[in-house]
Amino acid sequence: MPLAGCGGGTKGGKGEPGATAKGGSAGTAGSPSPAVPKGAWIPGFVAKMSPAEKVGQLFVPTFSSRADAISLVKRYHVGGLIYFPGNMRTPEQTAAQSNAIQKSSKVPLLLGVDEEQGIVSRTPFITRFPGNMALGATRDPAAARAAAKVTGAELRAIGINQDYAPVADVNLDPANPVIGVRSFGSDPGQVSQLLRGAIAGYQDAGVAATAKHFPGHGDTGTDSHTGLPVIQHSRRTWERLDAPPFKAAIAAGVDSIMSAHIVVPKLDRSGDPSTLSRTVLTGLLRGSLGYQGVIITDSLEMAGARRKYGDAATPVRAINAGADQLLMPPNLPRAHQAVLAAVRSGTIPQKRLDEAVGRVLRLKEARGLFRGTRADPARAAASVGTAAHKATARMVAERAVTLVRNDGGLLPFKGRKVYVSGPKSARLAADLGRAGVRTTTSLTAADAAVLTTLDAGSATAARVRALGAKPVVVAALGSPYDLDGAGAAKAALATYSSGAVSVTALAEVLAGRVKPTGRLPVNAGGERAGHGLNYG
Numbered sequence: 001m002p003l004a005g006c007g008g009g010t011k012g013g014k015g016e017p018g019a020t021a022k023g024g025s026a027g028t029a030g031s032p033s034p035a036v037p038k039g040a041w042i043p044g045f046v047a048k049m050s051p052a053e054k055v056g057q058l059f060v061p062t063f064s065s066r067a068d069a070i071s072l073v074k075r076y077h078v079g080g081l082i083y084f085p086g087n088m089r090t091p092e093q094t095a096a097q098s099n100a101i102q103k104s105s106k107v108p109l110l111l112g113v114d115e116e117q118g119i120v121s122r123t124p125f126i127t128r129f130p131g132n133m134a135l136g137a138t139r140d141p142a143a144a145r146a147a148a149k150v151t152g153a154e155l156r157a158i159g160i161n162q163d164y165a166p167v168a169d170v171n172l173d174p175a176n177p178v179i180g181v182r183s184f185g186s187d188p189g190q191v192s193q194l195l196r197g198a199i200a201g202y203q204d205a206g207v208a209a210t211a212k213h214f215p216g217h218g219d220t221g222t223d224s225h226t227g228l229p230v231i232q233h234s235r236r237t238w239e240r241l242d243a244p245p246f247k248a249a250i251a252a253g254v255d256s257i258m259s260a261h262i263v264v265p266k267l268d269r270s271g272d273p274s275t276l277s278r279t280v281l282t283g284l285l286r287g288s289l290g291y292q293g294v295i296i297t298d299s300l301e302m303a304g305a306r307r308k309y310g311d312a313a314t315p316v317r318a319i320n321a322g323a324d325q326l327l328m329p330p331n332l333p334r335a336h337q338a339v340l341a342a343v344r345s346g347t348i349p350q351k352r353l354d355e356a357v358g359r360v361l362r363l364k365e366a367r368g369l370f371r372g373t374r375a376d377p378a379r380a381a382a383s384v385g386t387a388a389h390k391a392t393a394r395m396v397a398e399r400a401v402t403l404v405r406n407d408g409g410l411l412p413f414k415g416r417k418v419y420v421s422g423p424k425s426a427r428l429a430a431d432l433g434r435a436g437v438r439t440t441t442s443l444t445a446a447d448a449a450v451l452t453t454l455d456a457g458s459a460t461a462a463r464v465r466a467l468g469a470k471p472v473v474v475a476a477l478g479s480p481y482d483l484d485g486a487g488a489a490k491a492a493l494a495t496y497s498s499g500a501v502s503v504t505a506l507a508e509v510l511a512g513r514v515k516p517t518g519r520l521p522v523n524a525g526g527e528r529a530g531h532g533l534n535y536g
Contacts, residue, residue: 042361046354053077055340057357060112060296060325061332063087066097070104076336079360080110082328083160085124091158091380098159098375108369110208110325110360112162115151116182118497119478126154127389130497132167132194133480134400136185136521137496137532141197144184147396148201148209150389155207157383159375161367162208164258164296164327166198168245169218171522174481178225179218181479181496185521186218186529188241192248199252208367211249212258213298214285215267215274216242228273228304229262238267247289255363256294257285259323261304272321275305276314281322294359296325306330312338319348324356390501397497397505402518403533404483404492404525410448410471411491412512412535419443419470422452422463424477424503431507446470450510451489453482454498460485475506476524483525492525494518 046054056077063069063081072078081101088094098111114122118131127150135144148166155163170191171183184194195211202209215238220229233242246257259275268279275281275297285291297318300306305314315326315335319342329335342348364370403411417438420429428450429439440446448471453460455478464472464486474486477498486492493509493516495502508514512535519532 039362039365042358042365043354045361046357049357051343051353052336052340054353054357055336055343057107057360058319058324058326058339059329059332059336060110060327062328066100069097069101072332073101073104073109076332077106078109078332079107080112080162080325082164083111083113083122085122088122088124088158091125091384092377094158094160095375095377095380098373099377102159102373107361108364108373110162110364110369111160112164112208113155113160114164115155115160116165116167117147117151118181118499120182123155123158123160125384126151127385127393128499128501129393130397130400130495130499130502131181132184132198133171133181133521134396134496134502134518135194135198136183136190137400137402137494137518138396139190139194139519139521140399141193143396143399144194144197145201145204146392148198149204150201150392152202152205152207154384154389156205157375157380159373161206161369161373162210162255163202164210164212165202166195166209166211167213168195168211168249169213169216170241170245172219172241173221174479174484174522174524175221176218177221179220183218183521186523187521188244190521190529191245195245196248196252199249199254203253203255206367208255208363210256210258210296211246211254213260213262214246214257214295215260215262215264215280216246217260217262218242220262225302225304228307231262231264232266233264234266238264243289246285246291250289250291250293254293255366256296256325257291258296258298258327259318261298261302272308272317273304275323276309276317276321278321286322292359294324294363295322297323297327299328300326300335301328301330311335315339316342316348319356320352324359393501394505397495397499397501398508398514400496400502400518401505401509401514401516402480402494402520403509403516403535404480404494404520404527404531405486405489406533407490408471410473411510413437413448413510414512416447417445419446419449420452421449421467422475423454424452424498425450427500427503428452428475428507431504432511435507435511435513437507437511443467443470448473448490450475452477454478456482456485458485461488464488473510475510477502477506480520480522480524486525494520494524496521 057079
């Protein structure tokens with residue numbers, strides 16, 4: 001399917017990319033011939049920009065409406081905007097809005113969204129996939145690539161060209177309140193392979209991929225949205241556990257890497273969050289790992305970023321630390337003015353500013369934005385939620401279901417009457433019925449019980465006991481760590497997602513119409529990562 005139409009989104013003048021050429025593709029005034037290295041025009045283009053235009057390229061704010069977005073573009077020359085559900089009503093409306101916003105800017109915009117799938121999904125009408133840990137259970141980079149390609153294709157069809165995904169964090173703490181099932185798993189090698197697949201899938205679709213959250217957010221008990229996590233990994237531990245996925249992302253040509261609002265004292269003694277640490281962003285990411293692409297901050301609205309220095313100083317410090325894009329400043333006018341004043345005073349060196357702007361422009365060139373940004377509103381709806389895309393989501397969901405225990409061969413259900421309770425129980429019971437399993441609303445009349453959990457944690461054990469002497473099957477629809485409390489159950493499974501496609505896949509496995517093939521991406525249910533049973 002066409003990922004984007006041609007034309008729109010650029011205007012000529014002052015040496016910037018030229019007006020739309022005949023046939024709809026946007027060219028570049030004085031653009032290089034094929035013999036000239038790609039991006040050779042960028043330094044000259046940056047030199048002709050005003051300080052305010054340069055500073056604007058670094059900002060990626062939220063917006064409340066099409067008119068608000070256009071106002072931000074015209075007033076602050078922003079380099080991008082981030083979409084949230086309130087900005088997107090239908091595929092057609094979103095595509096038309098993206099076109100109008102692009103048309104208002106002299107330089108093509110990075111229109112981004114936080115679309116990880118799973119528990120972090122911002123696009124109301126997108127084809128729903130299970131999240132990263134479900135992909136981790138498939139242990140198949142090709143599945144990760146296929147899922148990301150579908151997601152990316154649907155985003156590009158509505159004019160979105162940057163996704164703040166995939167998550168590169170290695171989830172090491174079962175109690176992690178912010179990563180968990182957003183991670184591919186606990187093994188750095190497996191995470192690295194799946195990450196590379198996902199990056200390729202987004203880029204196949206023409207969407208910029210973002211690996212996050214550097215230097216690694218997988219071993220924390222604090223949520224950086226509400227606090228400032230401190231991770232006590234030594235440099236050697238970091239290199240062994242956290243660094244490999246980021247190295248893999250860099251080798252795969254990832255478009256951008258998002259910083260984490262975390263403190264890692266063994267990497268930087270200053271006590272500053274990594275987003276504001278020159279030691280981490282410039283010394284470690286650029287120097288030690290050799291990354292030369294765009295560094296984008298996590299949301300500057302988060303407490304982990306704002307708490308220490310406030311809303312004016314934080315963006316200045318982030319740029320001097322090595323960040324090139326500033327995501328979601330709480331107060332754009334204040335932040336823009338602070339950065340502009342820092343540039344004029346020399347607090348932010350001109351060279352540092354020009355480097356950041358150049359990287360942002362090179363990202364835009366790499367994703368083809370100077371050749372055209374227009375989405376086709378008339379075709380947007382037909383490009384979203386296609387039968388083929390839904391089939392890919394079903395494939396991922398079914399291959400992810402992991403059978404962790406099956407004492408006495410309780411599963412699959414054959415000739416048993418089943419009682420279902422827990423989150424999504426009505427949906428699961430209906431799906432079981434369609435799959436040929438008899439269900440009952442009476443526990444007394446049932447031969448076996450299915451208990452679904454959704455991040456129940458230690459409460460799981462009591463819920464199993466409450467079902468009495470019936471053989472119990474526990475199905476973890478969210479965190480697989482729920483299975484740590486399912487020791488009294490005869491059988492245990494994990495889907496890593498409570499979405500409709502995953503609940504249906506669970507029913508198919510319970511009924512025996514689909515054989516379980518998933519493997520645990522983390523230690524759970526008394527078993528090690530890599531464990532998984534089948535029906536033989």
